[in-house]
Amino acid sequence: MRAVIIGGGISGLSAAYYLHRELSRSALDIEVVLIEKGKRFGGCIVTEKADGFIIEGGPDCFLSEKPWAIQLCEDLGLGDRLLCTNEENRRVFILSGGKLHDLPEGFMLMIPTSFTPFLKSSLISLPGKFRMAMDLFLPRKRSAKEESLAQFVRRRLGTEALEKIAEPLVAGIHAGTPETMSLMSTFPRFLQLEEEYRSLIRGMLARRRMAREFAQRRSGPKRTMFMTLLDGMMELTDALKARLDGRSLLSDKKVIRINRPRNNASLNNFTYEVHCEGGETLGADCVILATPVTVTAELLQALDWTLSEVLFSISSVSTATISLVYRQAEIHHPLDGFGFVIPRAEKRKIMASTWTSVKFSHRSPPDSFLLRAFVGGAQNEDLLEMDDDVIINMVRKELKDIMGITADPILTRLYRWDKSMPQYRLGHAEILSRLEERLLRHPGLYLTGCAYRGIGISDCIHDGKLTAEKALRFLKKYGNRI
Numbered sequence: 001m002r003a004v005i006i007g008g009g010i011s012g013l014s015a016a017y018y019l020h021r022e023l024s025r026s027a028l029d030i031e032v033v034l035i036e037k038g039k040r041f042g043g044c045i046v047t048e049k050a051d052g053f054i055i056e057g058g059p060d061c062f063l064s065e066k067p068w069a070i071q072l073c074e075d076l077g078l079g080d081r082l083l084c085t086n087e088e089n090r091r092v093f094i095l096s097g098g099k100l101h102d103l104p105e106g107f108m109l110m111i112p113t114s115f116t117p118f119l120k121s122s123l124i125s126l127p128g129k130f131r132m133a134m135d136l137f138l139p140r141k142r143s144a145k146e147e148s149l150a151q152f153v154r155r156r157l158g159t160e161a162l163e164k165i166a167e168p169l170v171a172g173i174h175a176g177t178p179e180t181m182s183l184m185s186t187f188p189r190f191l192q193l194e195e196e197y198r199s200l201i202r203g204m205l206a207r208r209r210m211a212r213e214f215a216q217r218r219s220g221p222k223r224t225m226f227m228t229l230l231d232g233m234m235e236l237t238d239a240l241k242a243r244l245d246g247r248s249l250l251s252d253k254k255v256i257r258i259n260r261p262r263n264n265a266s267l268n269n270f271t272y273e274v275h276c277e278g279g280e281t282l283g284a285d286c287v288i289l290a291t292p293v294t295v296t297a298e299l300l301q302a303l304d305w306t307l308s309e310v311l312f313s314i315s316s317v318s319t320a321t322i323s324l325v326y327r328q329a330e331i332h333h334p335l336d337g338f339g340f341v342i343p344r345a346e347k348r349k350i351m352a353s354t355w356t357s358v359k360f361s362h363r364s365p366p367d368s369f370l371l372r373a374f375v376g377g378a379q380n381e382d383l384l385e386m387d388d389d390v391i392i393n394m395v396r397k398e399l400k401d402i403m404g405i406t407a408d409p410i411l412t413r414l415y416r417w418d419k420s421m422p423q424y425r426l427g428h429a430e431i432l433s434r435l436e437e438r439l440l441r442h443p444g445l446y447l448t449g450c451a452y453r454g455i456g457i458s459d460c461i462h463d464g465k466l467t468a469e470k471a472l473r474f475l476k477k478y479g480n481r482i
């Protein structure tokens with residue numbers, strides 16, 4: 001029997017790793033093949049090492065609260081390579097009225113949990129603070145109708161909290177628009193907080209207490225909210241690749257179509273045919289698609305038009321990251337935070353900037369400063385039509401206005417991410433149900449990746465693992481029948 005996984009990003013690599021791990025503990029004789037279009041594995045995860053700098057093209061960290069990324073790192077022997085953020089600089093700034101303001105200490109995403117810093121904050125107006133505090137007294141939502149992130153935040157915390165905090169900080173994670181983002185599919189924990197505690201502030205305070213108690217009881221190495229690896233995120237995908245090497249990792253091979261065989265004899269009675277560019281075809285009993293959702297939709301068009309149409313209804317947006325390195329002596333802005341985010345109302349051309357060498361150690365030599373800016377997303381995708389040089393100059397102009405940086409960078413890198421940020425819009429849960437229903441017609445066919453049940457690295461690893469488990473259950477049952 002053969003299982004074929006298509007797409008060698010973190011989702012496909014995780015699915016392949018967990019499938020291999022489970023198969024090695026069973027007596028089943030199943031070949032697992034992972035096919036990747038590019039020359040390298042990792043997908044959006046790409047780390048470049050240049051002149052003592054570690055530059056992330058895509059994700060630069062993962063959330064430790066969701067345990068699957070750390071678990072996988074530990075399983076792969078990377079436990080002692082995990083790197084915490086520099087907590088002494090754990091401040092985030094928000095641009096408001098053209099100036100950077102501290103996100104007051106104690107904010108957990110958009111929810112205040114420390115009252116003195118919140119009251120003293122220059123970010124939110126006095127009426128805005130009163131409106132946010134009303135969350136303590138407001139009743140729970142009564143209707144079962146699905147809400148967007150914007151509707152939810154406006155209802156619980158008010159418009160100012162939405163525009164100045166939730167929109168850049170929370171919607172920014174998906175590079176999305178809060179008006180169309182499904183709260184249930186993107187941040188279900190806010191809904192759970194309201195259900196359980198009525199007030200988000202009360203709920204977050206209770207959760208924070210529990211987290212502190214847990215941290216006190218927990219032994220083992222220190223963890224911070226965001227974690228990465230000493231040599232960057234690609235250490236994780238390289239380690240996965242090394243575990244899988246020699247076991248049919250096929251790179252530089254683009255899959256163009258999946259269908260059922262018309263003539264079984266040529267492919268030993270396999271259920272599916274996986275066609276690659278150049279004419280090669282692989283037979284498979286089980287196929288896991290871990291490609292970006294629009295690619296998945298195209299690959300399945302010949303097999304099931306309806307399934308493909310449902311997949312096309314999940315849209316994605318494009319972004320780019322621009323990393324710039326400066327001589328630290330030429331930067332006069334205080335470097336005392338992880339960076340800043342920008343609300344839409346400020347009408348700037350960048351969405352946010354991470355001060356990478358402040359956030360993490362080992363990212364650049366001590367006399368230099370590495371930052372990166374984000375461009376594109378749902379609001380500003382058209383900016384990505386410009387040439388690299390034009391985008392870099394535009395970013396430099398923005399940094400001059402916001403941070404007063406006039407120096408020339410000593411190194412620049414731009415990474416484009418075409419349609420790589422799936423948008424979980426209102427109705428996303430219904431789309432997932434329709435996909436599940438349609439997949440029942442195709443035993444042995446599975447979908448995993450960032451477009452379905454979570455966009456973060458840890459979510460992708462978890463989904464890859466659950467998908468591998470489902471595929472294995474299918475293969476065991478199927479194997480007993482043939």
Ligand SMILES: Cc1cc2nc3c(=O)[nH]c(=O)nc-3n(C[C@H](O)[C@H](O)[C@H](O)COP(=O)(O)OP(=O)(O)OC[C@H]3O[C@@H](n4cnc5c(N)ncnc54)[C@H](O)[C@@H]3O)c2cc1C
Pocket residue numbers: 006007008009010011012035036037038041042043044045057058059060061062063253254255256290291292295319320321417420421448449450451455456457458460
């Ligand atoms: C700029 C950026 C910053 C981010 N920052 C963070 C962060 O800091 N923390 C975090 O947790 N998450 C972050 N994310 C989200 C996270 O990185 C992604 O959701 C995740 O990496 C997606 O992994 P994936 O395997 O599902 O998809 P991908 O990484 O897109 O992998 C899909 C793979 O399929 C391959 N493929 C495509 N077509 C074919 C084909 N026809 N045949 C064979 N192979 C094919 C591609 O080459 C690719 O390797 C960020 C995302 C972006 C774009």
